[in-house]
Amino acid sequence: MTRFTLDGAEVEAAPGETIWQVATRQGIEVPHLCHLERPGYRPDGNCRACLVQIEGERVLGASCIRKPAEGMVVRTATERVQQARRMVFELLLADQPGAASRDPSGIFARWARHLGVQGSRFAPEPAAPQADPSHPAMLVQLDACIQCGLCERACREVQHNDVIGLAGRGIGVTVSFDTLTPMGESTCVACGECVQACPPALCCPRRWWTRRGCAHRNRSASSPPSAPIAASAARWISTSATTQSWRSPAATAPPTRAASA
Numbered sequence: 102m103t104r105f106t107l108d109g110a111e112v113e114a115a116p117g118e119t120i121w122q123v124a125t126r127q128g129i130e131v132p133h134l135c136h137l138e139r140p141g142y143r144p145d146g147n148c149r150a151c152l153v154q155i156e157g158e159r160v161l162g163a164s165c166i167r168k169p170a171e172g173m174v175v176r177t178a179t180e181r182v183q184q185a186r187r188m189v190f191e192l193l194l195a196d197q198p199g200a201a202s203r204d205p206s207g208i209f210a211r212w213a214r215h216l217g218v219q220g221s222r223f224a225p226e227p228a229a230p231q232a233d234p235s236h237p238a239m240l241v242q243l244d245a246c247i248q249c250g251l252c253e254r255a256c257r258e259v260q261h262n263d264v265i266g267l268a269g270r271g272i273g274v275t276v277s278f279d280t281l282t283p284m285g286e287s288t289c290v291a292c293g294e295c296v297q298a299c300p301p302a303l304c305c306p307r308r309w310w311t312r313r314g315c316a317h318r319n320r321s322a323s324s325p326p327s328a329p330i331a332a333s334a335a336r337w338i339s340t341s342a343t344t345q346s347w348r349s350p351a352a353t354a355p356p357t358r359a360a361s362a
């Protein structure tokens with residue numbers, strides 16, 4: 102056991118436990134976007150939503166990957182920490198102009214509300230990726246992608262399908278199905294795991310899609326529902342595959358960005 106101080110209280114961490122895990126066990130809420138509390142979704146440390154202050158250290162630390170050391174003093178809610186987290190969310194919001202409000206029940210939107218972040222001071226991304234309507238069961242809209250990599254871990258490490266990867270570099274990084282193939286033409290087996298993992302909820306079963314976003318998610322204030330999405334996708338595939346009618350572009354045309362905003 103490692104003994105350290107967390108928000109003024111003496112706590113113990115089990116071998117391998119991160120600061121985020123200990124804080125959560127203590128009932129302390131620390132935002133997180135790029136990892137989930139589910140088997141297989143290891144923390145990645147890339148979103149910086151979970152920053153905490155560690156005494157004696159110049160920079161804030163990502164609590165989802167940082168393990169406590171004996172005698173460490175950690176604070177999760179100082180003004181500096183809160184400001185840094187709000188900054189992280191503002192920067193991420195600037196990457197998704199017009200898309201952030203589409204799914205008010207997604208993990209990203211709920212944490213943003215929790216932190217009091219309603220808009221961004223930063224210049225928005227000038228161009229957003231087009232929606233990918235090629236899949237019969239899911240509509241992919243990467244205009245709100247925060248490059249957290251959860252969909253990649255969902256597909257590769259949880260379901261072992263290895264369809265999704267992150268392509269490109271720097272600000273050009275994007276989610277890729279196989280080798281930048283449209284999702285409907287990729288080797289995706291429609292398990293739905295990536296849909297339920299995504300914090301801004303970028304994919305949605307197509308029949309739930311409305312002008313205001315995903316109808317199911319807009320109804321739900323709880324965590325993203327994995328089972329209904331996967332089940333819906335599977336049902337849709339099984340009923341559509343016999344007729345192939347879903348291949349008709351006219352029948353499956355997605356709403357335009359303007360209409361869905």
Ligand code: SF4
Nearest residue numbers: 256289290292293295
């Ligand atoms: S739905 Fe397709 S892309 Fe998503 S996790 Fe399953 S196989 Fe991978």
Ligand code: SF4
Nearest residue numbers: 246247249250252299
């Ligand atoms: S599509 Fe969603 S899960 Fe995948 S990297 Fe983007 S925000 Fe993360």
Ligand code: FES
Nearest residue numbers: 135146148149165
């Ligand atoms: S949740 Fe810790 S860096 Fe993303």
